[in-house]
Amino acid sequence: MNALFEDFDEIAELAEGLDDASPGTRIMAVMELANSADPAAIAHLARAISDADAGVRKQAALALTAFDGPETAAALVSALTDSDPAVIEAAALSLTELKDPEAGDAILPHLGDTDTVKLTACFAGIKELRRTEAMGAAITALKHEDAGVRIGAVGVIGWLQDEGSLPALRDAAKDVDTNVRRTALAALGFSKSEHAEATLIAALNDPEWLVREAAAETLAKVGGAKCVTALRIALEDEFWQVRLKAVRSLGKMNAVEAALEIAPMMDLLIPNLRKECAAVLGEMAAPETRPYLEKYVDDTDPDVRKNVRWALGKIDAQ
Secondary structure (H helix, E strand, O other), X not given: OOHHHXXXXXXXXXXXXXXXXXXXXXXXXXXXXXXXOOHHHHHHXXXXXXXXXXXXXXXHHHHHHHOOOHXXXXXXXXXXXXXXXXXXXXXXXXHOOOOOHHHHHHOXXXXXXXXXXXXXXXXXXXXXXXXXXXXXXXXXXXXXXXXXXXXXXXXXXXXXXXXXXHHHHHHHOOOOOHHHHHHHXXXXXXXXXXXXXXXXXXHOOOOOHHHHHHHHHHHHHHOOHHHHXXXXXXXXXXXXXXXXXXXXXXXXXXXXXXXXXXXXHXXXXXXXXXXXXXXXXXXXXXXXXXXXXXXXXXXXXXXHHHHHHHHHHHHHOO
């Protein structure tokens, strides 16, 4: 008997455990099928998704993480309406692990579903598959009453990186929900459009610091002189987390003109911020920042000390 039939016989033998009266035995069968890593196991695991026992169904949903393709996606989507929340959670998690674009064939028909949990999971599952057919449903979902659905829709739009989606993302950047706004601003990072730049700069004045932080981080990807000016203003934000992202972005943009505005921030009693400032000042290697760095050669935080000494070395090498 050749290897192909030997493998088939092995999978068929493992699958027999799915018919055992004991849920524990059926769970073990599911785990063994998953461990086989044989695509022939997918059909059997898909059957186990409908098992009478919730524990078996959950294990089958988790086991399908090891596989990909339309058949796997279809089984996971079917589990999103399970009566047990744990099964739904497992299926939703496994959906995010899909990498084969063809798996999107089983998800696309459900992007207009009325079930909020199912819709959210489907957007999460198709996001990284970059199926352009999902764009229309994602834009429509930006008006959904559930913030989680809107976040998922923004994620899909952002991954597709289509300049035509900019108006939708700019609108999402003004959403009533903080996390929707944050996600939309991060999604705008793919575009070099003046409109994207203007939206990000405006977001530096958002009432929520988490949104301002997202804007400060994303501006480095957009670039432009206006971005540098806005980030230099953001160095004075009341939240250090926003300042840290502004410092990091200015460093990525090599905005040496901001070095003397970043250097005094070494005096702030926030180790993470001092560490970031030292790293950026090292990249800029501006000699005039040396006095600010030298004060912290023996900083109490080892990461700050390391970055300070590295930064001074970069200045010396100039």
